[in-house]
Every structure is written in C-alpha cells, then in structure tokens.
Amino acid sequence: MKKVLMLFLMSTVTALVQSQEDGPAKKGEFNLTASVHNQWYWRGYAVGPDPIIAAQASYSYGGLEIGTWNGYGLAGIWKDTDVYVSYTTKFGLSFAFWDIFNYSDYTASDGYEAYGNHSQANYFNYLGEGTRHFFDLSVGYTIPKTNLNIFLATLVAGRDRNPDNSNRYSxxxxxxxxFTAGKDISVMPYVSYGxxxxxxxxxTFWQWTDKAVANANSSGINEIGVSIAKAIHITxxxxxxxxxxxxxxxxxxxTTGLFGITLF
Structure with a gap:
C-alpha cells in the first residue's frame, strides 16, 4: 500500500513540476456541481436502492484537482462521502486516488437488509477490521485525436478483503x-471487465447479486452499456x-436503466 501511494505521489509531483515548466502559473479555481439520479450505479454494482442527490466540490490548479463527492439517498438509506485527488496531463493521461466511505443503513430497504446498518460506522477507522472505507487508485488515458478512453482502477486497501482479511485488489x-449525435447530444457506449x-x-468487489456471489467467478464482464446525454436549455x-x-x-x-440530471 505504501509503495503504491508513494508511486502515485511521485507521479503527481513530477507532472506538477512539468506543468510549471511548460508555461506560466495558472490561476486556481473552485467548482461545485449537483445532480440527481434514479439510483447510484458504480462499476457494474448497484449500490443504492433509492433515488439519490449528489454534490461534488473541488479546487483545481492546472491539472491538479482536490475535492469531495457526496451522495445521499432520498429515502435516507444510501449515504456515501468521498475525498479524492487527481491530476490530468495535457497528453490525455490522468491519475486519481479516492477514499470512498459508505455509511448506509441498508436494513431500511426490502431486499437489501443483508448488507446491514452502517449508519454508526467510525469514519476514522481507515484500515482496521470492519472499516467502511476503500481506497481506489486509477489511471485513465484518452487516445490522441480520438474520443476513446481507457480507464484502469484497483482497490488498493480497505474493505475489499478475502475471508482471511487479506486484500483482494479488485x-x-x-x-x-x-461522440456527438446532433446539437447538444452526446452518446457514449462502454464496456468494462472486472x-x-x-x-x-x-x-471480487464488483459482484453484488446473490447469484453472482454464490458463483464467485473471479473475473467477468462488469458492464455493457450506453449513455445518452443532452443539454436542455431552461433559459x-x-x-x-x-x-x-x-x-x-x-x-x-x-440490467439497469439509469437516469440523471446535472443541475449545475
């Protein structure tokens, strides 16, 4: 874990130094977005049984971004608070490290009771037994002169564990x-493997249905999907x-149908 974090930090520092050498310092800025969704779906994993509202606040300087993402189920069941740091280069390569903390009360939802009540989870228990944190290290690359993006992520620590408490590294x-498909419309097909x-x-961490857990395949296709987005002018x-x-x-x-609106 320490070696992975050190490599990530060294890569980020190197990229920052390079960005400063390439030109004058850029002015930092704060950003805020809010959105609503019919449910939260993460890497083939339906983690929330109810509609949610999400907010993301961040500070960016050049390619560096530090922020927090927070999601809350409108029925008071699903709750998630995350912090992250990322760096994106001008060459289309990006790195990110996320601390994801879930403290949902699944007992309040029929069909999700087995996931338990974590509303009283200790936030400061990062790596100990019963932690509700997991730490996600990722790299993404957009191939130059195309809109094709390749994304790779590994859960490097936290609650992604084997029965003997060792890390699975899902x-x-x-x-x-x-690609665009008309004015203010974009289409994104995608496929993922876990x-x-x-x-x-x-x-793996990505298996969440009873049948998937019972079969316990160590690998498989997480997602085959398509998303269509459209900008809607209110004023x-x-x-x-x-x-x-x-x-x-x-x-x-x-299979899951997904719908969301980014308010700002």
Missing part, C-alpha cells in the same frame, strides 16, 4: 467512446444536462 478496466489480483475464494443563460441509458452487468446477471 481491479476494473473500462473502454468508452464518446477481476481480482488476489482472490482466495473466486470473488438563455441556464441549462441542465440530462442523461439516460441502459447497462447490463453479465457478472451480476442484471
């Missing part, structure tokens, strides 16, 4: 392609972004 790779680098029972100066799509998760034997 890993996720995704390919997506974004596997574990160190699974002693055949499972001359204000517009929202609506998105909708369908995603199937073969590893979970499931």
């Amino acid at each position: 890993t996720y790779i995704k390919a997506s392609y974004n 596997f574990a680098l160190n699974s002693d029972n055949g499972g 001359e100066k204000y517009k929202v972004k609506a998105s909708a799509g369908l995603v199937a998760s073969p590893i979970n034997y499931s």
